[in-house]
Amino acid sequence: MPWDFDNPDKCAKAKRKVQLEKPKLLIGSPMCTAFSQLQALSKDKGNIERKKLLLVRAIKHIRFCVSLYWEQIKNGRYSLHEHPASANSWKLPEIIQLLTYPGVVKVVGHLCAYGMKSTDDQGEGLVKKPTGWMTNSPYIAEQVSALCSNRWKGQMHRHVRLISGRAKAAKVYPPKLCKAILIGLRYQFIADGLMAPGEIGTVCCEEPIITDEVKEEVWGQIQRSYYDSADGNTYYDDITGELLDSDLVNEATQEEMDTYKSHGVYRRVPIAECFEKTGKKPTKVRWVIVNKGDSENPEYRARLVAKEIKMDQRLDLFAATPPLEAKQFLFSLAVSLRAKTGKPYKVLFIDIKRAYFHAKCIRDVYVDLPEQDQQEGMCGKLEKAMYGTRDAAQNWEREYESAFINLGFQQGKSSPCLFYHPDKDLRVVVHGDDFTFLGDDSNLKWITEELKKVYGQSALRSRAVR
Numbered sequence: 001m002p003w004d005f006d007n008p009d010k011c012a013k014a015k016r017k018v019q020l021e022k023p024k025l026l027i028g029s030p031m032c033t034a035f036s037q038l039q040a041l042s043k044d045k046g047n048i049e050r051k052k053l054l055l056v057r058a059i060k061h062i063r064f065c066v067s068l069y070w071e072q073i074k075n076g077r078y079s080l081h082e083h084p085a086s087a088n089s090w091k092l093p094e095i096i097q098l099l100t101y102p103g104v105v106k107v108v109g110h111l112c113a114y115g116m117k118s119t120d121d122q123g124e125g126l127v128k129k130p131t132g133w134m135t136n137s138p139y140i141a142e143q144v145s146a147l148c149s150n151r152w153k154g155q156m157h158r159h160v161r162l163i164s165g166r167a168k169a170a171k172v173y174p175p176k177l178c179k180a181i182l183i184g185l186r187y188q189f190i191a192d193g194l195m196a197p198g199e200i201g202t203v204c205c206e207e208p209i210i211t212d213e214v215k216e217e218v219w220g221q222i223q224r225s226y227y228d229s230a231d232g233n234t235y236y237d238d239i240t241g242e243l244l245d246s247d248l249v250n251e252a253t254q255e256e257m258d259t260y261k262s263h264g265v266y267r268r269v270p271i272a273e274c275f276e277k278t279g280k281k282p283t284k285v286r287w288v289i290v291n292k293g294d295s296e297n298p299e300y301r302a303r304l305v306a307k308e309i310k311m312d313q314r315l316d317l318f319a320a321t322p323p324l325e326a327k328q329f330l331f332s333l334a335v336s337l338r339a340k341t342g343k344p345y346k347v348l349f350i351d352i353k354r355a356y357f358h359a360k361c362i363r364d365v366y367v368d369l370p371e372q373d374q375q376e377g378m379c380g381k382l383e384k385a386m387y388g389t390r391d392a393a394q395n396w397e398r399e400y401e402s403a404f405i406n407l408g409f410q411q412g413k414s415s416p417c418l419f420y421h422p423d424k425d426l427r428v429v430v431h432g433d434d435f436t437f438l439g440d441d442s443n444l445k446w447i448t449e450e451l452k453k454v455y456g457q458s459a460l461r462s463r464a465v466r
């Protein structure tokens with residue numbers, strides 16, 4: 001049952017419900033007929049007064065919805081607003097004001113990408129219905145912004161045009177869209193620490209588990225401009241939207257630039273080379289700045305990421321993640337068996353700091369130079385896998401794969417993320433930059449030393465259990 005926000009009692013009731021139930025996500029889909037271009041085009045039955053009235057009502061509905069979105073955002077929760085992408089409602093001052101709030105973004109998605117269907121005289125077909133979404137969750141924004149595959153594959157499917165009675169049917173979200181919103185919300189929960197990576201909860205677990213890297217990638221893909229203020233010196237926290245201290249920001253960005261230099265992530269080349277090799281401008285970069293501490297004990301972290309936007313599914317750029325059972329199996333072995341040496345098994349966790357920077361960049365990827373390292377007419381050619389590039393995870397996969405094979409490991413047949421060392425009786429499950437090893441003490445010591453040789457002493461963080 002839709003809420004009739006013409007009725008002040010219903011408004012009050014909805015507001016109370018939100019305040020009482022504190023929903024993590026509030027989805028607003030206010031009536032749009034008065035705004036939609038469809039309406040503007042269909043030369044109505046001449047009833048201008050009726051149209052005006054509808055418009056006034058529609059604006060009232062949106063204003064009320066926006067007041068609920070503020071309620072959500074101010075209380076650290078999420079909202080998702082949906083309206084036709086081309087509707088004039090996006091120009092309402094209330095909407096514009098909300099969009100200037102740090103962290104609130106607008107994206108567009110095509111509903112054919114989510115399987116929305118309708119029927120016309122040619123039969124059943126997909127409905128494009130470009131839809132605008134406004135949300136303060138970057139993960140949901142990422143999920144609802146899929147575009148029509150015709151854009152890059154040519155005319156693969158036809159579109160049923162939404163006219164007359166068919167517009168109404170298109171108000172029901174297709175299941176794939178509902179799922180996309182839930183997946184986005186789940187990523188958001190993981191990012192917020194409300195769900196631990198690997199926890200399945202009530203949703204399916206087929207998506208890769210969110211790591212810091214993926215998080216940065218997601219942030220990198222969403223165009224936001226609020227941090228580019230006029231003086232170029234005002235920064236807002238990328239997660240909380242708080243104003244950041246510019247001295248600490250400069251310190252953090254300098255540290256990141258030092259890391260870039262020490263790993264030789266890119267080398268400066270003329271922009272002309274980029275055009276020659278790729279026919280395109282260099283990929284844009286952006287800073288992701290987060291205060292991992294709090295206002296009393298600030299701990300700023302700055303990451304420079306590429307904004308290589310994912311427009312299609314490229315299976316050749318795929319990187320594998322291990323099945324959840326792999327680690328469970330490792331832990332099960334740890335408690336039920338002894339090593340071949342007769343000594344007890346132990347589990348060792350090692351993660352590689354800035355793992356991607358240890359991986360060679362294989363494609364020709366050119367990026368803009370950050371403002372800290374500008375030089376006229378020059379850009380950066382990637383030597384290492386930069387966070388935010390599409391094949392970074394895959395390049396890292398190649399890197400650790402060859403490292404383990406060089407050390408005498410055999411790669412798993414069912415999953416490329418599993419390795420076994422027959423002589424050392426060592427097992428490892430790799431998940432992004434996390435290695436989980438199973439072996440006896442001496443062999444775990446051996447692998448730690450070997451990995452230090454490969455990635456450097458300071459790149460390793462390790463923790464042993466049992």
Ligand SMILES: [Zn+2]
Pocket residue numbers: 110112113126127128148149150157159
């Ligand atoms: Zn389409």
